[in-house]
Amino acid sequence: MSRTYPKRKQINRKAILLAHFGTSFVSALESLENIRHKVQEEFPDAEVRVSFTSNMIRNIWSARRRKPEKWLKQGVPEDVLYVQSFLGAIGSLQSDNYRTIVIQPTHVYHGEQYEDLKSYVTALQSIRTIKKVWSPFDTLVLSRPALGTYGIEHDYLDDLEEVIGIVQHDVQRAGEMGAAMLFVAHGNEFFSSGVFHEMLHRLRERNPGTAVHIGMVEGYPGVDEILEDLQAAGVGKVFMKPFMITAGDHAHHDIDNDEPDSWRGQLENAGIEVVTEMEGLGSNDDFARLFARRIAQTAAYHDIELANRKPGGVLHS
Numbered sequence: 001m002s003r004t005y006p007k008r009k010q011i012n013r014k015a016i017l018l019a020h021f022g023t024s025f026v027s028a029l030e031s032l033e034n035i036r037h038k039v040q041e042e043f044p045d046a047e048v049r050v051s052f053t054s055n056m057i058r059n060i061w062s063a064r065r066r067k068p069e070k071w072l073k074q075g076v077p078e079d080v081l082y083v084q085s086f087l088g089a090i091g092s093l094q095s096d097n098y099r100t101i102v103i104q105p106t107h108v109y110h111g112e113q114y115e116d117l118k119s120y121v122t123a124l125q126s127i128r129t130i131k132k133v134w135s136p137f138d139t140l141v142l143s144r145p146a147l148g149t150y151g152i153e154h155d156y157l158d159d160l161e162e163v164i165g166i167v168q169h170d171v172q173r174a175g176e177m178g179a180a181m182l183f184v185a186h187g188n189e190f191f192s193s194g195v196f197h198e199m200l201h202r203l204r205e206r207n208p209g210t211a212v213h214i215g216m217v218e219g220y221p222g223v224d225e226i227l228e229d230l231q232a233a234g235v236g237k238v239f240m241k242p243f244m245i246t247a248g249d250h251a252h253h254d255i256d257n258d259e260p261d262s263w264r265g266q267l268e269n270a271g272i273e274v275v276t277e278m279e280g281l282g283s284n285d286d287f288a289r290l291f292a293r294r295i296a297q298t299a300a301y302h303d304i305e306l307a308n309r310k311p312g313g314v315l316h317s
Helices: 026-042 055-064 068-072 086-095 112-125 156-176 194-206 223-232 249-255 263-269 285-301
Strands: 013-020 047-052 098-105 139-142 180-185 212-216 237-243 273-276
Touching: 013 026, 013 086, 026 047, 026 285, 047 055, 047 086, 055 068, 086 098, 086 112, 098 112, 098 285, 112 139, 139 285, 156 180, 156 194, 156 237, 156 285, 180 223, 194 212, 212 223, 223 263, 237 249, 237 263, 249 263, 263 273
Parallel strands: 013 047, 013 098, 098 139, 180 212, 180 237, 237 273
Antiparallel strands: none
């Protein structure tokens, strides 16, 4: 006589995982917390967790856990002090029965960190169990960085225009103070940063009366090329801001520093007046809400109904 077994069914909760590059600067955490708050406001009943994709940054926080009280007293969130890698955070979510997960990178563009993250997600999506019911995930999807990415899901030009609309205010401020606008992005030496050049072209089209430049801490154009361009154009004053999610190590050590080899130091030594504002993009409420829109769009594309999304939220704004 054959036995009949009840159908097995796994719990399938839904979650949002923010994949930050991360920062070791306590003052810069405000930018990441602002993104988290704006996402949580948009999805008030969803589980929202964070991870850091930078091994170097996580190692710094790992060492700081030897004296946790010191950092917690400074207002460091506990899940930052004990921050997990992307794979660690995914494992924790899966263990807690979150099997439908929207992963939102807060990287500025499709560079090295996003490419590695994409590889991890692709590998996890490929897992096939003998019995489908025991699959570790039901749906695992990766959203887009701020400046978008290639693919058929969403036109990256829309993402680019969205970002331009947010930073347009900074260019206008530069014009009002009679200065050129200089954004300094992270960049990298391993992946093309061509999307920044396209953004620069569009910003210049919008602002014919204000000189706009975008430089890279790593990659092209660096400070030497930017300084050469500024001098050739006879620029005497610049308004300089980091084009980074947080104003952390690069912002305070490479960009705005009293040392002569910093960006500010080299420009000032060349006789250019420099006005700086060391604030991460994540501290801008409009920029932080951009990631909530990315999540809503990605969830809708994959037919994921996230928990109790608030009526009239940013997807329709």
